[in-house]
Amino acid sequence: MGDTIFGKIIRREIPADIVYEDDDVLAFRDLNPQAPVHVLFVPKRAIATLDAATPADAELLGKLLLAAAAYARSLGVAGQGYRTVINCNEHGGQTVFHLHVHLLAGRHMQWPPG
Numbered sequence: 234m235g236d237t238i239f240g241k242i243i244r245r246e247i248p249a250d251i252v253y254e255d256d257d258v259l260a261f262r263d264l265n266p267q268a269p270v271h272v273l274f275v276p277k278r279a280i281a282t283l284d285a286a287t288p289a290d291a292e293l294l295g296k297l298l299l300a301a302a303a304y305a306r307s308l309g310v311a312g313q314g315y316r317t318v319i320n321c322n323e324h325g326g327q328t329v330f331h332l333h334v335h336l337l338a339g340r341h342m343q344w345p346p347g
């Protein structure tokens with residue numbers, strides 16, 4: 234897989250507003266926020282897309298979601314609610330090909346999405 238802007242953030246080659254880190258996951262604020270809380274949860278071991286994930290990635294995918302949920306809880310927004318999104322490929326609106334979970338919170342989300 235080619236390197237992406239998220240690889241550069243993980244290696245601290247470019248700055249980001251990092252809000253959470255553990256051995257497997259880095260989370261930082263989205264550059265173009267779509268909600269009062271908009272944080273990206275990124276696996277340090279890059280997977281290009283959800284479509285490229287395999288059963289060997291199951292634990293890592295679970296860790297991403299649990300990290301997002303724990304962060305939302307720590308902010309106090311879990312009770313009101315939030316949205317997690319993984320965009321995949323062109324029709325999904327994916328622009329950075331290093332799998333990531335968007336955590337969006339702090340406003341009411343519309344459904345269906347546009």
Ligand code: DGP
Pocket residue numbers: 238249250261262263264265273319320326327328329330
């Ligand atoms: P997606 O469309 O699902 O691939 O989301 C990519 C997101 O990444 C998009 O919401 C904007 C964000 N983004 C792109 N470049 C950067 C960057 O350099 N820094 C940060 N913090 N976010 C970025």
